[in-house]
Amino acid sequence: MKSITIKGSERESVGKKATKALRNAGKVPCVVYGGEKPLHFSADELAFRDLVYTPNAHTVAIELEGSQTVNAVLQDIQFHPVTDAIIHIDFYQLFDDKMVTMNIPVRLQGSSPGVRNGGRLLFRKRKLAIKALPSKLPDFFDIDLSKLKIGQNIAVASLLNDDFTILHPENQVVVQVKTARTAVVTDDEDEEGEEGAEGASEASQE
Numbered sequence: 001m002k003s004i005t006i007k008g009s010e011r012e013s014v015g016k017k018a019t020k021a022l023r024n025a026g027k028v029p030c031v032v033y034g035g036e037k038p039l040h041f042s043a044d045e046l047a048f049r050d051l052v053y054t055p056n057a058h059t060v061a062i063e064l065e066g067s068q069t070v071n072a073v074l075q076d077i078q079f080h081p082v083t084d085a086i087i088h089i090d091f092y093q094l095f096d097d098k099m100v101t102m103n104i105p106v107r108l109q110g111s112s113p114g115v116r117n118g119g120r121l122l123f124r125k126r127k128l129a130i131k132a133l134p135s136k137l138p139d140f141f142d143i144d145l146s147k148l149k150i151g152q153n154i155a156v157a158s159l160l161n162d163d164f165t166i167l168h169p170e171n172q173v174v175v176q177v178k179t180a181r182t183a184v185v186t187d188d189e190d191e192e193g194e195e196g197a198e199g200a201s202e203a204s205q206e
Helices: 014-025 045-052 187-206
Strands: 003-010 027-033 039-042 059-064 069-078 086-093 100-109 118-125 128-132 141-144 153-155 171-178
Touching: 003 045, 014 027, 027 045, 027 069, 039 045, 045 069, 045 086, 100 171, 141 171
Parallel strands: 003 059, 027 086, 100 141
Antiparallel strands: 003 039, 027 039, 059 069, 069 086, 100 128, 118 171, 153 171
């Protein structure tokens, strides 16, 4: 997984007055959990642009002045209710031998014949939560739509991998093509479409 470098300064004071002063100066107070003790630091709000305002998932290399680099993942973020400015971020420190939980984006590839025939594409899960060692974290889940016909779906079961554990039921539908009023079901996909529709129905009932 790609890493983004954040350059910051360790915080000596973590009180409300010091935190307010940081925010007034355009900086974001942050905490890194998971180590021997919480690590408090701050960085310019602009430094988080490529980490926060993107659909992609990244790990973070936090470079602190006069200190070693800490590898981490974003755990939680708070925005100002009026201005939407970032007011606080929690990170979780990464260790090579410790599993980490992270949301990985799903990326659709190709063109669905079911959609071309008038079906409606439903993107049910745009991100999937997984648990893995840092070195095994994927950048994306790539899903090929080129064989997805009307009434069919692609579920978590088809995305399983020995490198990580997906924290969703195997029958969780990620993407599917449903019949629309204008849909045209061709002879070669009619039978398969009915089977796929039954599978999608069963999955929704469970």
